[in-house]
Amino acid sequence: MTDERKPMDMKAAFSLQGRRALVTGSARGIGKAIALAFAEYGATVAVHGVRAGDTLDRTLAEVRALSPRSAAVTGDLAEPGAASRIVAAAADAIGAPDILVINASVQLRRPWLEVTPDEALLQMQVNFHASLQLIQAAVPAMRQQGWGRIVTVGSVQEQRPHPDMIVYAASKSALENLMRNLAKQIGPDGITINNLCPGVFATDRNLEALANPTYAEQVRARIPVRDFAEPQDAAGAALLLCSAAGRYITGTTLCVDGGMSVA
Numbered sequence: 439m440t441d442e443r444k445p446m447d448m449k450a451a452f453s454l455q456g457r458r459a460l461v462t463g464s465a466r467g468i469g470k471a472i473a474l475a476f477a478e479y480g481a482t483v484a485v486h487g488v489r490a491g492d493t494l495d496r497t498l499a500e501v502r503a504l505s506p507r508s509a510a511v512t513g514d515l516a517e518p519g520a521a522s523r524i525v526a527a528a529a530d531a532i533g534a535p536d537i538l539v540i541n542a543s544v545q546l547r548r549p550w551l552e553v554t555p556d557e558a559l560l561q562m563q564v565n566f567h568a569s570l571q572l573i574q575a576a577v578p579a580m581r582q583q584g585w586g587r588i589v590t591v592g593s594v595q596e597q598r599p600h601p602d603m604i605v606y607a608a609s610k611s612a613l614e615n616l617m618r619n620l621a622k623q624i625g626p627d628g629i630t631i632n633n634l635c636p637g638v639f640a641t642d643r644n645l646e647a648l649a650n651p652t653y654a655e656q657v658r659a660r661i662p663v664r665d666f667a668e669p670q671d672a673a674g675a676a677l678l679l680c681s682a683a684g685r686y687i688t689g690t691t692l693c694v695d696g697g698m699s700v701a
């Protein structure tokens with residue numbers, strides 16, 4: 439904390455040298471872009487996927503090219519106890535994480551009258567319950583060193599819920615509430631927590647829907663900057679929130695949505 443109070447050398451303020459970051463769901467998409475940016479700025483990164491495989495291996499190789507001591511961890515956040523096992527595996531591989539980005543999520547498109555209890559529970563388990571458990575597992579080590587950064591990845595759907603993703607949208611709003619509540623409780627320990635809200639990103643989960651040109655144009659028309667985001671568009675915001683540059687930002691939501699939440 440002390441060195442962060444000197445007048446800012448802005449390059450140093452964004453450096454993550456010596457930091458250890460766990461980014462869930464970082465084999466691909468937004469999580470991968472965040473993992474690569476963190477590695478480029480000096481952090482040792484634990485990349486995470488549901489299970490071992492080529493995608494996770496390739497991402498780890500790219501991350502290691504920037505930050506050689508980085509490692510991969512696996513685990514399905516739908517399973518009881520997975521969150522604490524993932525944090526423990528990251529700690530074994532790279533040391534206890536002092537940066538935690540909760541990026542993995544499950545999103546099921548379904549008209550609300552057709553949502554089954556199992557589908558609802560799965561989304562709440564992965565997007566909300568497991569997020570709380572990840573934070574519970576990671577905070578003690580952050581507390582011990584008096585420094586930590588947590589980013590929950592929310593969604594523009596907290597402001598603009600999609601009719602066919604009613605549970606997903608609610609799970610992200612619950613996570614945002616959790617984030618604000620925790621900001622008050624862990625701030626005195628030198629730990630910040632913020633919510634990064636993507637709008638419409640061109641990632642795997644949207645490929646099928648955006649492949650329909652009519653639908654893609656309708657969506658584009660609702661975005662003030664008139665374009666979809668690329669995964670790396672979220673990386674700068676995550677870097678701000680997780681570096682010394684963001685030490686005075688906590689309990690807030692940062693939208694990376696081309697203005698969609700205010701349109």
Ligand code: NAP
Pocket residue numbers: 462463464465466467468469486487488489493513514515516540541542543544545564591592593594595635636637638639640641642643644
């Ligand atoms: P994505 O490309 O669909 O990737 C999802 C990631 O989550 C994958 O790495 C996946 O692991 C992991 N994951 C899925 N189910 C999991 C489970 N049960 N346990 C553990 N990990 C699991 O995602 P994205 O589009 O980059 O989205 C990243 C975050 O941004 C999510 O929280 C999403 O809700 C949020 N978001 C995205 C958009 C968008 O337009 N894309 C908009 C708003 C919010 P595997 O690779 O191993 O399958």
